[in-house]
Amino acid sequence: MTDPTKTAGAPLDLRPQTQALARLVAGVADAQLADPTPCPKYEVRHLLGHLAGLAAAFRDAARKDLGATTDTSPDSALPDLAPGWREELPEVLADLGEAWRDPAAWTGMTRAGGVDLPGEVAGLVAVDELVVHGWDVARATGQAYDPDPAALRACHDFLAASVDDPQRGAIFGPVVAVDADASLLDRAIGLSGRDPGWTRAL
Numbered sequence: 001m002t003d004p005t006k007t008a009g010a011p012l013d014l015r016p017q018t019q020a021l022a023r024l025v026a027g028v029a030d031a032q033l034a035d036p037t038p039c040p041k042y043e044v045r046h047l048l049g050h051l052a053g054l055a056a057a058f059r060d061a062a063r064k065d066l067g068a069t070t071d072t073s074p075d076s077a078l079p080d081l082a083p084g085w086r087e088e089l090p091e092v093l094a095d096l097g098e099a100w101r102d103p104a105a106w107t108g109m110t111r112a113g114g115v116d117l118p119g120e121v122a123g124l125v126a127v128d129e130l131v132v133h134g135w136d137v138a139r140a141t142g143q144a145y146d147p148d149p150a151a152l153r154a155c156h157d158f159l160a161a162s163v164d165d166p167q168r169g170a171i172f173g174p175v176v177a178v179d180a181d182a183s184l185l186d187r188a189i190g191l192s193g194r195d196p197g198w199t200r201a202l
Contacts, residue, residue: 011106012123015097016148017130021051022090024137024145033081037140038198041078044140048089049079051133054112055092058126061112062099062119070111100126124158131155132192135185140200147185156184159191 025048033045042050056069082088099105106120117125131147132155138145147155163175173193178186186196 011100011103012127012150012154013097014100014123014127014130014151015094017127017134017151018055018093018097020145020147021130021134021137022093024134024141024143025051025086025089025093027143028137028141032141035140035200038136038194044137045081046079047133047136047140048085049081050074051137052082052085052089052092053079054126054129054133055089055096057112058122058129059092059096059099061110061122061126062096062102062105064105064108064110066111071114073114096126124154127151128155128158128192131188132194135189135194139198142200145185152184152188156188156191159188163191 028044028048033043033048035044036042037044037047039047039050053069053072053074057072057074060066060069100123104119106123108119109116110119110122111117112122112125131151134147135145137143159172162172172191176190176193176195178190178196182190182196189196
């Protein structure tokens with residue numbers, strides 16, 4: 001089986017996916033910040049705040065720079081946007097992509113969300129977060145979404161491997177069944193516990 005953390009013998013490049021997500025962030029209008037998202041209890045502003053926090057956490061997890069960003073559970077408080085988020089969120093996404101270019105990021109142990117885990121697992125969790133939350137942002141704001149193909153495949157395989165994990169329910173919702181001929185993105189979104197048919201109220 002192909003190792004999803006490898007592309008042509010090198011660690012998976014997260015930069016194309018962070019760039020795709022940054023483009024979605026740039027397309028969010030101020031008037032959409034209070035709109036609902038596929039994430040229960042999250043408005044668009046909370047989803048973007050969550051992205052800012054996880055981007056910082058997984059950037060520092062890659063660097064093994066453990067501290068407040070990596071030790072805080074994402075469920076500790078409802079996330080929200082900070083002043084200057086339009087400039088800062090794309091920057092921290094870019095930093096995240098650069099941090100995971102270092103092969104050392106994928107080795108040894110690190111921490112994210114207050115959980116200790118192997119570097120290669122942390123990298124795949126980061127990919128999953130970037131791909132799935134990219135879909136969340138796109139659906140909530142009515143934007144087209146074209147995730148990086150390598151990141152999407154790694155995300156799908158990571159989620160598929162978790163289906164029989166008894167601890168899955170603490171992280172993901174129940175798998176949503178999709179048609180056998182559904183796109184890889186729809187299959188990944190279903191595996192994440194989301195309904196690929198979710199649309200924002202117009």
